[in-house]
Amino acid sequence: MDTALYSKRRRRNVITMALxxxxxxxxxxxxxxxxxxxxxxGFSGLxxxxxxxxxxxxxxxxxxxxxxxxxxxxxxxxxxxxxxxxILAGTYMAxxxxxDKLTMIVRFINDILLSAPSIVVGLFIYEVMVAQMGHxxxxxxxxxxxxxxxxxxxRTTEDMLTLVPDSLREAAASIGLPRSLMIQRxxxxxxxxxxxxxxxxxxxxxxxxxxxxxxxxLNNQFWSxxxxxxxxxxxxxxxxxxLSPYKDWQKLAWTGALIITLAVLALxxxxxxxxxxxxxx
Amino acid sequence: MADVALQGTGxxxxxxxxxxxxxxxLRLSDVAFRHLTRAAAATVLAILGGIIISLxxxxxxxxxxxxxxxxxxxxxxxxxxxxxAIAPIYGTxxxxxxxxxxxxxxxxxxxxxLTELCPMWLRRPIGIAIELLAGIxxxxxxxxxxFVFAPFLQQHVQPFLIAVFGEIPILSTLFAGPPYGIxxxxxxxxxxxxVLPFITSISRDVFDAVPPVLKEAAYGLGCTTWEVARxxxxxxxxxxxxxxxxxxLGRALGETMAVTFVIGNAHRISGSLLAPGTTISATIAxxxxxxxxxxxxxxxxxxxxxxxxxxxxxxxxxxxxxxxLNARVGG
Numbered sequence: 001m002d003t004a005l006y007s008k009r010r011r012r013n014v015i016t017m018a019l020x021x022x023x024x025x026x027x028x029x030x031x032x033x034x035x036x037x038x039x040x041x042g043f044s045g046l047x048x049x050x051x052x053x054x055x056x057x058x059x060x061x062x063x064x065x066x067x068x069x070x071x072x073x074x075x076x077x078x079x080x081x082x083x084x085x086x087i088l089a090g091t092y093m094a095x096x097x098x099x100d101k102l103t104m105i106v107r108f109i110n111d112i113l114l115s116a117p118s119i120v121v122g123l124f125i126y127e128v129m130v131a132q133m134g135h136x137x138x139x140x141x142x143x144x145x146x147x148x149x150x151x152x153x154x155r156t157t158e159d160m161l162t163l164v165p166d167s168l169r170e171a172a173a174s175i176g177l178p179r180s181l182m183i184q185r186x187x188x189x190x191x192x193x194x195x196x197x198x199x200x201x202x203x204x205x206x207x208x209x210x211x212x213x214x215x216x217x218l219n220n221q222f223w224s225x226x227x228x229x230x231x232x233x234x235x236x237x238x239x240x241x242x243l244s245p246y247k248d249w250q251k252l253a254w255t256g257a258l259i260i261t262l263a264v265l266a267l268x269x270x271x272x273x274x275x276x277x278x279x280x281x
Numbered sequence: 282m283a284d285v286a287l288q289g290t291g292x293x294x295x296x297x298x299x300x301x302x303x304x305x306x307l308r309l310s311d312v313a314f315r316h317l318t319r320a321a322a323a324t325v326l327a328i329l330g331g332i333i334i335s336l337x338x339x340x341x342x343x344x345x346x347x348x349x350x351x352x353x354x355x356x357x358x359x360x361x362x363x364x365x366a367i368a369p370i371y372g373t374x375x376x377x378x379x380x381x382x383x384x385x386x387x388x389x390x391x392x393x394x395l396t397e398l399c400p401m402w403l404r405r406p407i408g409i410a411i412e413l414l415a416g417i418x419x420x421x422x423x424x425x426x427x428f429v430f431a432p433f434l435q436q437h438v439q440p441f442l443i444a445v446f447g448e449i450p451i452l453s454t455l456f457a458g459p460p461y462g463i464x465x466x467x468x469x470x471x472x473x474x475x476v477l478p479f480i481t482s483i484s485r486d487v488f489d490a491v492p493p494v495l496k497e498a499a500y501g502l503g504c505t506t507w508e509v510a511r512x513x514x515x516x517x518x519x520x521x522x523x524x525x526x527x528x529x530l531g532r533a534l535g536e537t538m539a540v541t542f543v544i545g546n547a548h549r550i551s552g553s554l555l556a557p558g559t560t561i562s563a564t565i566a567x568x569x570x571x572x573x574x575x576x577x578x579x580x581x582x583x584x585x586x587x588x589x590x591x592x593x594x595x596x597x598x599x600x601x602x603x604x605x606l607n608a609r610v611g612g
Binding site: 009010012013016017019020021022023024026027028030031033034037038041084085086087088089091092093095096097102103105106108109110111112113115116117118119120121123124126127128131147150151154178179180181183184204207208209210211214215218235238239242243250253254257260261264265268272 | 307308310311313314315317318319320321322323324325326328329331332335336338339386387388390391393394395397398399407409410411412413414416417418419420421422423424425427428429474477478481505506507508510528531532534535536537538541542562565566569570581582585588589592593596597600604
């Protein structure tokens with residue numbers, strides 16, 4: 001037996017396996033580092049006034065009430081616009097045209113839109129809405145978020161409907177249910193948990209989106225729920241405050257970052273529980 | 282058919298009429314629903330078309346004014362209204378390259394760990410942790426990079442790099458001081474952390490798709506774990522891994538907020554990686570709302586068009602590769 005070769009192979013194996021362990025530690029340590037700093041900085045600034053007061057002028061205390069409200073409103077509108085569109089598109093792809101050309105093209109384009117740079121979406125809505133209307137507005141911000149919601153919902157809806165067994169569809173058809181009712185009453189119900197997961201993931205995705213809001217909703221230092229005017233949002237306020245030289249603002253930026261991260265983590269945990277239930281049932 | 286059968290049973294005509302009406306209504310709603318879903322599917326295409334048309338439309342003034350020289354001029358002067366895109370393009374490509382140089386090997390090694398070495402009970406938690414890393418919004422990476430990572434690099438890592446590589450010809454240019462903290466190098470590192478989870482989770486999925494028989498056969502021949510990974514798993518999953526890498530690259534090229542915080546926003550090409558620079562997305566994010574004059578705005582939209590074209594090509598290649606892999610696994 002060639003012991004030299006044997007020990008060389010063993011050595012190489014030990015080295016790469018050690019590297020694999022190291023890489024995993026390396027990857028996970030970033031998560032820990034980011035979360036620890038975020039929790040530390042965020043919680044030290046967290047108080048009731050964050051949720052009850054407006055964003056302050058530099059040098060004084062204040063809260064994040066207007067950006068939180070703005071973010072919530074724009075997220076809700078974006079979901080209200082994006083979810084029906086996404087679900088209907090996913091329905092066509094999974095139910096009506098599963099193998100036709102339109103579906104293949106839409107699937108391909110949708111997958112690209114799913115990871116396309118969000119700042120480009122901002123430019124698109126700027127050109128289509130802001131430039132036409134002549135001013136920044138909350139509507140433009142909500143629509144640009146909706147454009148980001150659509151591909152996520154399309155993807156999960158299609159995937160989840162494809163998982164629904166055909167025997168359910170056949171059973172529904174055999175008792176004379178028209179196809180549209182079969183889809184609405186049987187297929188949707190069977191795929192409900194997965195489709196809700198998709199919407200939750202979409203909300204998680206847009207709740208941290210900054211780039212498309214920068215030049216659509218812009219920002220607003222005051223309390224304003226007028227969607228025809230610039231609306232404040234958490235990510236944009238974080239961006240502005242973090243890059244400012246004022247300590248109070250930077251503190252608020254960290255707190256805002258913590259709120260967003262907790263919201264996103266909570267959403268993804270709920271989404272995960274929903275999918276886990278689906279698998280076991 | 283059922284209607285024909287019913288006609289013979291002597292049920293009153295009123296009931297028959299009712300039935301026909303209901304059927305008619307159902308048929309109508311069926312057709313309407315079908316067309317509605319089809320229209321919604323077409324909206325996805327309309328969004329893509331809208332993005333392309335509006336970007337081209339918006340960038341026309343700049344493209345008319347500067348022509349092809351927009352692509353290779355370095356000057357970026359809002360006062361004299363002279364714009365060239367090469368500095369942001371260079372920054373975008375260099376930061377993404379740094380990110381991929383780090384994230385690809387590390388991501389593949391983590392995927393290897395998750396599929397071959399990790400005890401079963403640990404696989405799910407670690408997988409979830411990696412996916413959480415992917416779910417953190419990019420602005421969080423940005424604020425963390427600005428306040429924690431950049432100062433750390435400035436105080437500890439960059440002086441060390443400058444000192445170590447100071448005597449070696451090419452590397453001394455790449456790592457020429459002073460240590461700013463923010464800059465191209467820092468942006469590349471942050472991007473690496475951001476794309477790492479994408480590359481890891483796709484590689485893990487394609488590694489998992491390798492038929493166990495192949496691996497068992499190789500182990501049976503006496504191969505080491507590394508040899509199985511290198512000569513069985515990697516060749517089998519090559520297409521999928523490249524697809525995953527391209528997907529990560531697409532993300533890195535278009536990433537905005539994390540980069541904007543730490544790149545320094547300087548419109549020049551510097552030989553040193555430690556110097557501040559800019560990327561396409563960072564330039565747009567920083568300057569768009571402050572852009573006065575149509576030409577300035579148009580130049581920024583033209584940058585967006587360039588970014589969209591680059592990422593579209595990269596992502597399209599990624600999807601085509603992954604599709605090819607799926608066809609093979611499915612067939």
